[in-house]
Amino acid sequence: MAFRGPKVWLWRWRRNPLRRRADAVEAWVVLGAWLCTVLAGVLAGWTAARAVELGLARERVEWRPTLALVARQAPGPSVGAQSRDDGAGEDGEEDGDRVSGGLRVWTKVRWNGADGSAHTGQVRVRPGSAVGTPVTVWTDPQGRLVTRPATAAQARTRAVVIGGLVGTTAAAFPLVGGRVLCRRLERRRMEQWDAEWARFGPLWGRKTW
Numbered sequence: 288m289a290f291r292g293p294k295v296w297l298w299r300w301r302r303n304p305l306r307r308r309a310d311a312v313e314a315w316v317v318l319g320a321w322l323c324t325v326l327a328g329v330l331a332g333w334t335a336a337r338a339v340e341l342g343l344a345r346e347r348v349e350w351r352p353t354l355a356l357v358a359r360q361a362p363g364p365s366v367g368a369q370s371r372d373d374g375a376g377e378d379g380e381e382d383g384d385r386v387s388g389g390l391r392v393w394t395k396v397r398w399n400g401a402d403g404s405a406h407t408g409q410v411r412v413r414p415g416s417a418v419g420t421p422v423t424v425w426t427d428p429q430g431r432l433v434t435r436p437a438t439a440a441q442a443r444t445r446a447v448v449i450g451g452l453v454g455t456t457a458a459a460f461p462l463v464g465g466r467v468l469c470r471r472l473e474r475r476r477m478e479q480w481d482a483e484w485a486r487f488g489p490l491w492g493r494k495t496w
Contacts, residue, residue: 309476313469320465324458332454336446343442350436353426355398356419358407362392363414390414396422400430408432 391411398406410432412422427433437445 307476309472309479313472316465316468316472320461320468323461324465327461328454328458331457332450335453336450339449340442340446343437343445344439346433346436347439347442349428350425350433352423353398353430355396355410355422355424357394357412357416357422358397358418359395360418361394361412361414361416361420363390396424398424398426398430400426401428402430404430406430406432 390413392414393409394412394416395407396410396412400406406426408424410422410424412420416422425433425435
């Protein structure tokens with residue numbers, strides 16, 4: 288087992304006859320890699336999180352609920368008919384709520400934009416919805432269909448998750464680059480040691496008297 292002396296901090300920056308130029312270069316490479324890793328991760332993560340949160344906040348302001356009308360008969364039995372088939376009274380009401388709250392089918396609806404232009408699209412509605420049934424859809428300022436905007440709490444969660452992923456990815460590049468460069472310096476230093484050992488090693492066996 289090789290003997291190791293006490294660990295000396297910042298020895299690569301200290302002046303001593305054993306320190307080589309490669310040691311000082313490696314020290315600065317390691318320091319620069321860690322600084323770039325921290326700065327890149329923090330800046331990229333914060334920028335991405337801020338952009339996501341601002342974008343979702345803008346959606347909450349610009350996207351509005353719009354009243355649309357069913358333009359094509361929705362497939363499946365109507366909620367009222369299914370409730371009567373399942374039984375009247377309280378049980379039927381529970382089944383109707385379950386259908387209306389869980390099952391949805393795609394159908395065509397129409398609505399008017401803020402400028403009065405007519406639009407059509409496919410949305411999910413209750414099964415058996417008749418033509419002309421009013422449904423609520425979400426639209427952007429151009430009148431196009433969009434999903435329900437995220438709440439403030441959901442926006443913060445998404446911003447944190449996306450910011451963390453972007454920051455981690457950005458920090459990986461300088462970290463990996465620094466590791467690769469340090470390995471190349473280490474390999475070069477070992478090659479220099481081998482060359483010097485091959486040069487001076489045989490002299491140790493000679494007698495000086």
